[in-house]
Each structure stands twice: as structure tokens, then as C-alpha cells.
Amino acid sequence: MSLLEVRELEKSFGGVAAISDLSFTVPEGQVYAVIGPNGAGKTTLFNMLSGVYVPSDGAIEFAGASLVGLPPHRVAERGIARTFQNLQVFFNMTVLENVMVGCHLRSHIGLFRAALRPPGVVREERRVRDWALQALAFCGLEKLADRPADALPYGELKRIEIARALAAKPRLLLMDEPAAGLNDTETVELRHLVRRICDSGVTVLLVEHNMGLVMEVSDTVLVLDYGSKLAEGTTREVQNDPKVVAAYLGGEVQYAVK
């Protein structure tokens, strides 16, 4: 069954097309990777899927309902969470509080009730804390819960973003270059984490430059070039596709060295 369906999607900035005539379908329960050279439109695509950008044309359907025109917080309500290529951690909070923000849509108490703090608020706080701790434990971060986020190394910050997104209990998780800046050990850990996320029932849409990771973890790979689909298929199919090889022009070797 398809969870996300993108049809004839277009996005241009001042006449320059970043995405043109792009259609693909993400089946539920898969790790679906989007690859392509820099500037191929991957992050633009992510920004449209999460409501940050409005498409110039085309359709995005998630679980049967259109997402086009919804602001980001409404897209989140539908069950889509994301991480960011350039970190968007809340550096003014602790690790646990960061992840507790991820539970925003699963809790309900507003400003005025919170200000008076009746017992219901305390109960909800406890529940949110537990959820956040579970998400942290899932990502192996429970020991860092009370640390301020601004005092942590890069690799852990990236995992905090993942934990924060998972705390929202999404149906679809968009991961924008999760391996960028990670060392080899961290990348292996990330691979296991992505797999476990998928096994827990969350569909993963992955944008990534690290070909090793993409080829090991993905069920389906979509190759973008100049904003349109170059190829789509299993990792094996894509690797053997002459168009893909041509587009990368030995780029594979560069990625391997990196």
C-alpha cells in the first residue's frame, strides 16, 4: 500500500526549476531513499513534503489526503516528521526538553491551564516525559537526557533530532542527510537505527549522499537529476542503470573515498 504519492510535482524559484514533473510513490513500511548530485532538488523536495515550501504545481498525497498548501504544523498533524540537513536542534533547552517538544501533538494542555498548573498538567507532564525518555532510549541517548543541548558533539545532536522526530510518533519520517558529518562508527550505528525505525512501523524517506549507507539500508532508491526522476528501483537495479552511472560520471568513486 502506498503511504505517500507525489504526482507531477513542480517547484521553481524565480523561473529556475528546482523540481520538474516529478512523480513517485512511497510504499508503507519501506526505507525509501532519494539520491542525486548536489543541486538535484532533494532538499527542495523535502521542504515541499514537510510544508515549508508550497509546490508551484502538482499533487502530494499522504495516506489518501492532499498535503499541498498545508502549513508545516498541519503537515505534522497528519503524521509526518523530519530531521534537518543543517541541524535545527533547540540549543536553548536540555536534550530531554528537545524531545519533549516532539510530543507537542500528542499532548494538549494550553498556556492558561499550564499557568495555573492543576493536577492534570502534572500528570500530562509526567506522561510526556516518559514518552520522550522512550524515544531517547530508542536512539541510545537516555544518558544525555538532562544535558543542555548546546554542550553536545555533532553526532549526538543529529541523533537528538531523530529522537525528537520519533517522539511525535510519525507514520512517515523524512531524514535529510542523516549521515553527513558522521564518522564511520556513527554511520554504522545510524544504519542500524534507520533499520530499527523502519521495523518499528515507521516508513522512512531518506535523502543521503553516503552511498554505502543508502545501498545497505534502502528498499527502494529514487535517483534525482536536475529536479526530475532519472531512475527508480531496488538498490541493485539502480546501481546497474547506465543512466545513473552516466549521471554520476564516476561519482561513485568519490563517494566511496569520502
Place this chain on the structure above:
Amino acid sequence: MKGLLRLRGFFAFALLVAALPLLFPDNYFVTVVGVTIGFNVVLAVGLNLFIGYAGQISLGHAAFFGMGAYASAILTTRYGWSPWPAMGVGLVLVYLIATLISRPILKLKGHYLAMATLGFGIIVNIIMIETVEWTGGPDGMSGIPGLEIFGWAVDSDLRWYAVMAVVMLATIWLSLNIIDSRAGRALRAVHGSEVAAQTLGVDTAYTKSQIFVFAACLASLAGSLFAHQQNFISPVSFNFFFSIELVTMVVLGGLASTFGAVFGAIVLTLLPQVLVVFEDYEVLILGAILMSIMIFLPQGLFVGLVRGGKALARRLFPGLSAAAARSGAGS
């Protein structure tokens, strides 16, 4: 138990506020300056939610303080209302005006938001000065009645101290509760990364507007009380310079810290009173002190001193550091 531990700073401060008039019942700094401090704390703590926690800026906060004050003054002196309903009408009025302007104004960020709020504050102040038949113009309004709480007339400095102590502590308590909640985390998330907050389901426009209105309502209540306490108000108390002073209190004490705002309000109210002994050089010395604080303690006086104290404690008693770090996380 854990709830009490969360509020230990609050209880310590409440104890101090209660003890001061008992120890020094006739001290000018306690019963007179203390009441002014009470007003400034309420204003600064509210403004800190908007500036310190939500990461926005307002250079027009004094306008809401003034609207509350003038609503109370006009309704009680010109229409013979009693103070409580007048205060309520002022509150509703400020709520409506703040809600109305918040959405368009809060679409702006940074310098532009500063400009817009600055403009709003100045416009409100000009209206206070120009609508002479209502507000008395630059001469202000006198003869504003005092306050009575269930037959208990608030008619002495000490009684006003008690009223403002309760209002101030209530404000601090509300602020601490908000910060430590879903709504408070949403505020801080808006400050940390607006786009990340949105993708987690936080309606950031609503969040910003809501806290702006909340701070405005607090200011309106403070303004109404101020009118009844002073019995006389004039536009000078609500002008641009007072808005700047409020921002200075928040920044001086330490952004994103409720007790930072409290501390900033106390210091900035007390300092000019103390510096009076320097006569002509008062303002110069005040300026120099403020500059030095921001240069040497850029995170603010309160936050800086607390951090410095903790670092010193760690150096002196290394064994305690782990325990201190754990218990200090929730401030």
C-alpha cells in the same frame, strides 16, 4: 515533593518578600521603593516570556501598562465606576487590542519587529497626550480612588506592599509554571528554531501571539493597580523610555530566566535610588554600571552570578559537583 523542589527558588524568594516588612516596617526602600519594584517585576516577568523565552522583541510594552492605568483612571474618575470592574474592562480592552495587533506585527522579525512595537508604543503615548478631554493630556489625571479589597482599604504603604507582594509572587509562579509546560517548551522551541518547531506541530504564529497577549494582559493589570496606588497618572510613566527600561531589566537580569527578570527589575529600580547620593553624576554612573554588567556578564546579572557561583562551588567542593549539576538542571 518533586513539585515543591521545582519551586524552591520561588519559596525562598517569597520568604524574603514576607520577611522584609517585618524586619524593616518603616524603611523607605522596603515599603515605598518595594511597591515600585513589585510593579516592575510583574512587567519584566511578563515581558521576559515574550523576549527571553520566545526570542521576540517589544519596545512598546509600556503602552499596555498605560492602557490598563488609563482605563481604570478614566472609568473611575469620569464615570464613577468602582475600581474592580474598571480593571476588568481595561483588561478586556487590552486583550482585544493586543490580539488585534499581534498577528500582523508578529509576522515581522528582529529589527522590523522592534520598529513596529516601538511605533505602537509611541502612538499609544501620543494618544494619551493628545486626547485631553479624556486623559487630561500631558498634565495627567488626579483623584483616582484607592483600592478596597472586600472592605479592606489599601490605604498605607505597608498595605500596598502586601498587595503588590501577592500580585508579584503570583506572576512569578504563573511564569515558572508556563516555562515548565508544553506551552513553555513551545515558546522556547520558537526561539531555538522556528522551522523545527513548526515541523513538530507547533503553530508558531499562534504561540507568539498568545504569549504577547498574555504579557500585555499582565501589564494591563499592573497598570490598573498602579493608577489606584499612585492616585495620579500622566503619560510620562508610559512613554518610550519606560518601554526601554523594561527591556533593560529583562536583559540585565538574564534573558530566559524568570528570576533573572525579577533580579533585573529589582536592580534597575533600586540603583537610581541608591545612586542619588552622586547627584549630578547619577545617570553617568548608572550607565557605566549597566555597560560593565553587559560586558562582563553578557548572559545577564542573575544568570551570570548563578553560573559563577556554581563554578566556584565545583572548584571548592569537587565532590558536590555531580549532585549540584543534577539539581541545577531545572532552573
